Amino acid sequence: MLVFIPAETRAGEKRVGLTPEGAAKLIKLGLSVSIQDGAGQVSGYHNDEYKAAGAQIASIAGIGTADVVATVRPLASDQISQLKSGALTISFLSPTNDSEAIKALADKKVTSLSFDVLPRISRAQSMDALTSQALCGGYRTVLIAAERAPKFFPMLMTAAGTIPPAKVLVLGAGVAGLQAMATAKRLGAIVSAYDVRASSADEVKSMGATFLDLGLDEVEGAGGYAREMTAERAKAQQDALKKFISESDVVITTAAVPGRKAPTLITSDMMSSMKPGAIIVDLAAESGGNVDGSSAGQDVEVKVPGGVITIIGCKDLASQLAVHASKLYSQNVVSLLTLMTSEGVVTPDYADEVVQGSAVVFNGEIKNAMARETLKLPALATGEGE
DSSP, X not given: OEEEEOOOOSTTOOOOSOOHHHHHHHHHTTOEEEEETTTTGGGTOOHHHHHHHTOEEEOGGGGGGOSEEEOSSOOOHHHHTTOOTTOEEEEOOOTTTOHHHHHHHHHTTOEEXXXXXXXXXXXXXXXXXXXXXXXXXXXXXXXXXXXXXXXXXXXXXXTTEEEOXXXXXXXXXXXXXXXXXXXXXXXXXXXXXXXXXXXXXXXXHHTTOEEOOOOOOOOOOGGGOOOOOOHHHHHHHHHHHHHHHHTOSEEXXXXXXXXXXXXXXXXXXXXXXXXXXXXXXXXXXXXXXXXXXXXXXXXXXXXXXXXEEEEEEOOSTGGGGHHHHHHHHHHHHHXXXXXXXXXXXXXXXXXXXXXXXXXXXXXXXXXXXXXXXXXXXXXOXXXXXX
């Protein structure tokens, strides 16, 4: 069976769906691998490396003969139109934001697995691309903050006097948030953090940060994800956080609810008491933003008494670390395909909870409940979709 890796088409995307190392692993499973000419070049992986691994170099026309197509971002409409019926696609595919692509994939009678909805269970850890890419994003946010902040992160004792360390507050203690805490701590900042899941306190402390206990009820959903909170709970959280935000030199927001708009953590009122020159880095800007007024890929200045603060809306963070982000993502793809491959044949088994949970489309039928709701399709019978 043929696995084809096309070049990414979305602007700003520098990752590739499979590295030469990943190609070699799939070939050992008995699969054939073909990659579009130059698809890996922008992420640091070249045609010669793929050839050395046993892969073939082809034009985009190769997508039409592929049994499996793996990308980072969802396939573009012209790529979907070339898929053969019964093919399998693997990518990030948002059930609520990629409706047109989902409908087109269903019309082509293919199966589409999405890392956006892959179950977070023990046996799927090696396939968890949300985690691997969040790791990259959390690290990168702190480097951006350190570069843009008008002060040092570490304490410095000099002949001209002592420079106090910067105070960094991280909101959200998922993988991205924890990596942000660890990176800020390595740079010498005083780090504190908050998450709606009280169970995150020990993880926060293990990163060397201080966990803020706001005395509010916990908000935790299935699989360890945060769930959406009520308006009243959100307002109470914002009021309690305002004091800590006003004392911070840098605030990094990382909160997300899978398949939904990112929750608003910082309002205009909360920003009004921040120090002039403070920086907010909104990692969730691409999914609606955690900060009032943030915009993906843009800097927004907000006036406060005595000056301005800057909101940095993150975009394509993992792509900014394309070499290692691609390496991690490639291994996620390999692990998922390994689960479904026997004697060189890829056979997605809908009875498997990993396949069922990640299948947005299966054999041409839209299975994901959020996708069906977004497309205004009737709900499936209980047990027929996730």
